[in-house]
Amino acid sequence: MKRSPIKRRVPLRQRRAKPRRGQPTASDKASLRRFVYDRAGGKCELRLKGCKGGVLPWDGDVFTRGHLVHLRARRRFGWRAETSCLGCYSCHIEQSHVKGVKLPATYAELPEWRLAHAA
Ligand SMILES: [Zn+2]
Numbered sequence: 001m002k003r004s005p006i007k008r009r010v011p012l013r014q015r016r017a018k019p020r021r022g023q024p025t026a027s028d029k030a031s032l033r034r035f036v037y038d039r040a041g042g043k044c045e046l047r048l049k050g051c052k053g054g055v056l057p058w059d060g061d062v063f064t065r066g067h068l069v070h071l072r073a074r075r076r077f078g079w080r081a082e083t084s085c086l087g088c089y090s091c092h093i094e095q096s097h098v099k100g101v102k103l104p105a106t107y108a109e110l111p112e113w114r115l116a117h118a119a
Pocket residue numbers: 044045046047048051052053087088089090091092
């Protein structure tokens with residue numbers, strides 16, 4: 001049977017060249033991530049179950065590098081150091097996003113929150 005090539009009816013949308021009005025640019029995001037990374041000394045600040053600890057690399061694959069964790073919805077609260085912290089893949093993705101572990105609302109609340117979540 002001769003097969004005809006699959007044709008896309010709706011063209012793929014182009015990636016947005018510039019961020020939406022009021023949204024941070026790629027370099028704004030990178031500098032926030034750098035600030036948060038340095039503030040944390042490169043270490044995961046969540047320390048949930050399964051966290052390996054230690055200094056996370058700045059780059060590398062998504063499973064090993066340090067993640068910029070938005071403690072509060074970035075859409076509503078924006079990209080702010082006060083509502084961000086550094087996390088590892090296990091804490092940020094597996095525990096927070098997949099399992100739904102509640103994170104503190106702000107960076108300032110992290111120490112107290114961590115006492116209640118000590119792994
Ligand atoms: Zn962690």
